[in-house]
Amino acid sequence: MNSLTKDAQKAAERVGLLSDKIVINGGKPLKGRVDVRGAKNLATKAMVAALLADSPSHLLDVPDISDVGVVTGMLGAYGVSVTKVGEGELLLDPTNVLKAQFHEIDALAGSSRIPILFCGPLLHRLGEALIPDLGGCRIGDRPIDFHMDALRAFGAIVDKSYEGIRLTAPNGLKGANIELPYPSVGATEQVLLTAVLAEGVTELKNAAIEPEIMDLIAILQKMGAIINVEPNRVIFIEGVEKLEGYTHRALFDRNEAASWASAALATKGDIFVAGAKQQELMTFLNIFRKVGGKFDIHEDGIRFYHPGTPLKPVVVETDVHPGFMTDWQQPLIVALTQAEGRSVVHETVYENRFGFTDALIEMGADIVVHKDGLESVTRRVPRRPLEQAAVIVGPTALHGADVEIPDLRGGFSHLIAALTADGTSTVSNIGLISRGYEHFIDKLADLGADFSFED
Template structure:
């Protein structure tokens, strides 16, 4: 047996308090941004997750000295001596992450060349890097494809350009931001992603000396500057992890207070949570007699009893319902009375995890049709990207194999809600985005153990 297996004794409501740290989807990008500076950067409230370790390793390969700061969760990154790394070393570190593509702009500015290996990440759709490469070429990069990856150079430097995304991709927007801030001249990006994590990355870059203007209608303008310095930054909290624990509270008929969670970035999720029949309360920081804050605020989520309501949902880019919220929430929807619809419009292959839920007693049918208000870019194509969930369903234990990060946490929620003992294989994949999830489960009274 491998120790990558968790025995989950289900049927016990989760109760208690946990805390979320900085958002995974910001922290890793802010770490890459440190490459652009000419002095050290400090990032606070960094979660101990696998993706952070991957980026830390890649920074180290490129000569960035990364050390733990004085505070818990503090990272200090000194990019004074940036250097080249071998393709073999990058490949070793990059197998579990797609982050190396974002190193290109900063490395082209600092060294004049960069390398992209074959990219890993979760298997939820191809997520092509074509636009990344196209954008880098528009900035002036020269791309040479080789069997081991792509080598990029910038013989005449990088220059501002006008770009328009065919879809408001988060990764492509990050690529343009990290490249444009030190490119000569003005860059205009249209149809940009405007997720909270993107706005927080812009805050990081502005602290470093960048000049970035966010206009209406998804237009971002960047005036390149010749040099940037380090930053001090506390990232926004992880709204994906917060929503995952909220779904766990609903699915297990429990109550979980998520310290650190912020209402503003979760409004769309909170509306849906309430529509289903869940309850939540925004909890302010507790201030002691001395005026010193004792416990930070957050959001308390709970199942109020009675039946949950079926809903019809479509995932979308911000400010729509986030694609990373749908998998844990679908588990809770298996307990709602009636037919719920989930139309996935961001990733075309993100509903495969529902097969495992059906083996546990759920009734979920997936379709190629767009079961939503408007057709999406996957319509009339051979992707099963809509799901109909019939409930309530009594879930029972099963052996589960985790396919990707978010689906993995959903399988874990299903095992917690099911009767009996499930064996969940590949749980270490959850460590990519959920800090100390086993410790948090223990704090919430879950009955789990490594086997």
């Protein structure tokens, strides 16, 4: 058994999945309603932010996913009480923060990369932070250099050992002038969570400005932080002496909403995604429409459906917000296998995010991955040294196969492919999907999917 399978099983256990495998009888349109709760990429960071406060915080619309379980366990190891006070509601009380044993942190972290964001808050609260080797989805190089360089700029001392990384701040943390080499979401979150209690003013250039970042800033402002978002990706943070707890409803999960939209398109289905909002999905909605998909905007969600006419090929370039999210391209590629003509997806954020296409090719898709990317006179996103491109020619009939899930978004894409394909597919490592998709098995059942579990 490899470590990926172990991680999948741990994730499955956290959310109550009974099996590591699912058997899907495909070829049936998905129809019905799914409810999308708070974003994985916000809720977990909001939980970490609670560590900065002197009083309890109340977080609403928290998704029941395994990454939330990871953060809950880590906070508990540091003495933060995390109590479920209602459906999707957590009360986080940091008043008894204490040092945790390294072996506890290492065991709890599992495959998540969330622990790196504990650094700043722990340095403020305890004067040190111990971070294990980081896991996460295997989609390419996700260096922590941006994080460590930023923390050093604040005055942290970083020591690497066989256990992982130990950080200390003997002279406290001071405001800094930081310019990120790339508008990394994680590094931007790191700076925000560190700067709010650092002495003096921090200027962050080339910051990420994703909606989840803006929601985290809103939370920190509720806590007492002073943060100004300037034009051209510049953020100023004035350090304050203390922060109070917050009450906040998490932004909806854009990635889950887009994934169900692509599932509707690929399976010729009709799915109402309750909780989805137009503003945060505008870039995705444009591409969805260009492919030939239909959507109706409602006050309480968005209906995504296949119109019954042939889908059209598109050219997509992933980019940081407000561009087309890298997390959106994988589910969309499954739908593009059913479009008439040649589609191209330029992946500019991660250099190894097309590994999931191997399974699609085995299922009958016509996809060629260009490891060095493709030149194009119509490109709008600047080329990056590690980018790749996928050329998808369709429509192709997909057939059932045995598939092993490699990562979170690729895994959900494999589910979509199995649901689209004629015949039976066995999909293993499904626990990884529970890292970011709440109750996805129940939702598949509600949408009429034909599946069963395999021991």
